[in-house]
Amino acid sequence: MKKIYIILVALLTAFNMCAKKEPSAVLKTGTPPYLLAEKVAEKVPYLIPVKNNALITTKYFDIKSGDIFDAIYTNFGKQANRLSTFDLEQIKNIVMTHARQLAEMNLFLQDAKKMDIQVADSEVDSLIQNNYLSSGDDRLQNWLKENEISMDRVKQDVHNSLVIQKYLDAVFNREVVITEEEILKLYNEDKYASVRHILITTQADNDSFNQAAKKKIGELRQRALSGEDFAALANQYSEDPGSNRNGGLYENFPHGQMVKPFEDAAFGTPINAISEIVETQYGYHILKPIERKREEMPYAEVKDQLLQTLQNSKRNEVYENLLKNLKSEANYKEIEF
Numbered sequence: 001m002k003k004i005y006i007i008l009v010a011l012l013t014a015f016n017m018c019a020k021k022e023p024s025a026v027l028k029t030g031t032p033p034y035l036l037a038e039k040v041a042e043k044v045p046y047l048i049p050v051k052n053n054a055l056i057t058t059k060y061f062d063i064k065s066g067d068i069f070d071a072i073y074t075n076f077g078k079q080a081n082r083l084s085t086f087d088l089e090q091i092k093n094i095v096m097t098h099a100r101q102l103a104e105m106n107l108f109l110q111d112a113k114k115m116d117i118q119v120a121d122s123e124v125d126s127l128i129q130n131n132y133l134s135s136g137d138d139r140l141q142n143w144l145k146e147n148e149i150s151m152d153r154v155k156q157d158v159h160n161s162l163v164i165q166k167y168l169d170a171v172f173n174r175e176v177v178i179t180e181e182e183i184l185k186l187y188n189e190d191k192y193a194s195v196r197h198i199l200i201t202t203q204a205d206n207d208s209f210n211q212a213a214k215k216k217i218g219e220l221r222q223r224a225l226s227g228e229d230f231a232a233l234a235n236q237y238s239e240d241p242g243s244n245r246n247g248g249l250y251e252n253f254p255h256g257q258m259v260k261p262f263e264d265a266a267f268g269t270p271i272n273a274i275s276e277i278v279e280t281q282y283g284y285h286i287l288k289p290i291e292r293k294r295e296e297m298p299y300a301e302v303k304d305q306l307l308q309t310l311q312n313s314k315r316n317e318v319y320e321n322l323l324k325n326l327k328s329e330a331n332y333k334e335i336e337f
Contacts, residue, residue, distance in 0.1 A: 024052065024054075024061075024063065024064035025064070025067045026052055026066050027066045027069060027070060033066075033069040033070050033072070033074075034049050036069055036072075036073060036081055036084065037049035037065065037066075037069040039081075040083055040084050042084075043084070043088050044088060044095075044337070046337035047065045047069075047091075047095065047337075049065065049069070052064045052065055052066045053065050053335070053337070054335055055068065055096065055099040055334070055337075056099050056334050056335065057331075057333050058107075058330040058332050059330055060110060060330055063099045063102050063103050071098055072098060074149065077143075077146070089205070092337070096334065100334075104323060105160070107323070107332075108164045108167055108326070109160060109163060109164065109167075111167065111326060112163050112167035115170065117166050117170065118166075119159050119163050119166065121159075123162060124155050124158045124162065125155075128154065128158060171322060172315050176311055176314045176318060178307055178310045178311060178314070183303060183306050183310065186306050186310060187295055187299050187306055188294070189255075189267075190294055191254055191294055192253065192254055192292065192293040193252075193253060193263075193266040193289060193291070193292045193293075194250065194251045194253075194290050194291040194292070195248075195249075195266045195287045195289045196230050196249050196250075196287070196290060197240070197243065197262075197286065197287040198224075198237060198240075198248055198285065199238050199240035199244075199283050199284070199285050200213045200214075200217045200283050200284050200285075201213065201283035202282075202284065214277065214284050217277055217285070217286060218277060220233055220286065221274060224288070230247070230274070230288045231249070233248075234248025239283070252293070256309060256312075259280045261278050261280050262278060262280055262285060262287070264278075265285070265287045267292065269287060269288075269289050270289070271290065271292065272288065272289070272290065274287075274288055275288070275289075
């Protein structure tokens with residue numbers, strides 16, 4: 001689950017709620033965000049500020065380049081100017097990451113309004129006072145003044161962040177229910193796994209490179225299936241810096257530590273068998289589980305921990321499904337540029 005942290009950087013991003021499509025932010029000529037956008041547009045012309053092109057569209061709102069440069073400059077101040085020094089792909093990734101986050105927050109706020117989620121002004125004032133003003137430190141006020149941001153804007157963003165927190169809490173309270181049978185089932189499953197693995201890395205948006213990587217991992221899998229020593233293959237070919245010096249070995253890692261496709265193969269492939277090819281954000285893997293262990297502590301001592309594990313897992317699932325459904329209902333679309 002993506003956690004909604006109440007921190008200044010997040011609070012200073014505007015999450016505008018709209019019942020109908022409203023105009024997106026239009027950068028004023030000569031302002032720091034506008035100048036940054038102009039500089040970045042020398043590498044990515046689609047982001048030229050005078051056009052204010054859409055990055056994400058929905059039937060309720062659009063996220064445009066002006067929204068994102070405004071948010072980036074607000075979040076990072078003068079450091080945002082470093083964006084213009086990055087290469088084209090880095091710029092596009094950073095811009096789209098901000099656009100997705102802003103769009104998702106808007107979708108949450110829209111659904112929260114339907115659920116009549118309320119946040120009192122006193123809650124907003126209390127949070128700001130307790131987190132930023134109670135020590136008498138003037139850094140917040142100085143930072144706001146330097147970046148020409150009003151306290152009213154901060155209060156609105158704090159309000160929206162609290163609405164989202166209450167909204168997600170309400171959704172989780174409704175959807176996340178754990179039974180005793182589920183806790184016992186998890187207790188009786190293998191908790192720790194030790195595997196050897198080989199990784200061949202991939203590159204984002206590089207199909208030819210990734211096809212070659214998949215072909216290479218497939219060839220290594222066939223060699224392992226034919227009886228070649230898996231540890232030796234890992235030492236020679238694996239591109240995982242964390243394990244390629246020791247035969248690709250990862251020992252005694254628990255459920256939840258590895259990315260899900262890797263974990264599923266580690267706990268689902270028979271001991272000493274060679275897994276199918278597993279794809280993660282890191283690349284293509286093959287695994288050879290060598291040992292698995294169950295929980296050794298008494299059930300009563302670990303029940304609360306197991307409950308927390310199941311709750312976190314279900315929250316992740318509920319969050320992803322919620323976001324998927326909201327995007328589908330809103331006709332969410334990302335623009336390629």
